[in-house]
Amino acid sequence: MFSIRICTTAGCRRHAVERSDVCFGHVSDRTAYLEDLKSWMAPQRDFAGLSLGRQVWEGMDLRGRSFEGCNFMGCRWENVQLDGSSFRHCFLDFGVFKHCSFQKTSFLFCSVSGARMESCDWKGSDLLHVNFNALEAMETQFSESDLYFTRFIGAKLNQVDFIDCNLKKTQFTGSWLQDVNFKYSNYEEAEFDVAPGAPGVPS
Numbered sequence: 001m002f003s004i005r006i007c008t009t010a011g012c013r014r015h016a017v018e019r020s021d022v023c024f025g026h027v028s029d030r031t032a033y034l035e036d037l038k039s040w041m042a043p044q045r046d047f048a049g050l051s052l053g054r055q056v057w058e059g060m061d062l063r064g065r066s067f068e069g070c071n072f073m074g075c076r077w078e079n080v081q082l083d084g085s086s087f088r089h090c091f092l093d094f095g096v097f098k099h100c101s102f103q104k105t106s107f108l109f110c111s112v113s114g115a116r117m118e119s120c121d122w123k124g125s126d127l128l129h130v131n132f133n134a135l136e137a138m139e140t141q142f143s144e145s146d147l148y149f150t151r152f153i154g155a156k157l158n159q160v161d162f163i164d165c166n167l168k169k170t171q172f173t174g175s176w177l178q179d180v181n182f183k184y185s186n187y188e189e190a191e192f193d194v195a196p197g198a199p200g201v202p203s
């Protein structure tokens with residue numbers, strides 16, 4: 001698991017980021033920091049215990065990488081490619097994801113709660129025991145994925161596809177579903193105690 005080091009800037013209580021003594025907000029040259037980080041990550045495939053919270057990642061290619069026990073909380077991800085990557089016990093809570101590709105990824109025991117997601121593609125992924133609670137997602141694709149025991153409690157999903165998914169024990173309790181497609185999925189094995197007046201419960 002990632003180690004918690006506090007930013008050395010006086011009065012700041014945020015977590016220091018990888019390869020630095022300060023939090024991302026106090027990195028003096030964030031562009032240079034990110035370029036250095038990209039070059040450091042490029043030749044490596046397996047990462048463990050990274051602390052990379054609150055960073056802004058645009059156009060990164062992280063396909064086929066493996067992450068274990070890493071902290072990505074509050075990161076902003078835009079046009080990031082993560083196809084075929086693997087995440088174990090990682091924290092991506094309160095992230096903002098736009099136009100990111102997670103096709104054929106493997107997520108196990110990860111937390112992506114309170115995140116916002118727009119035009120992302122998780123097609124063909126294994127998303128087991130993942131916490132997507134309070135997720136706000138639109139125009140996003142989870143089709144052909146295994147979502148066993150994954151939770152979308154209190155989520156707000158608009159134009160989201162779960163076509164041909166395994167939804168055994170998937171929880172949508174208290175969620176708001178608009179134009180959500182569950183075609184060919186075993187939604188009868190999922191839990192749908194949705195918010196009062198909410199549309200979208202499959203019938």
Ligand SMILES: [Zn+2]
Pocket residue numbers: 007008009012013014022023024025026
């Ligand atoms: Zn700081």
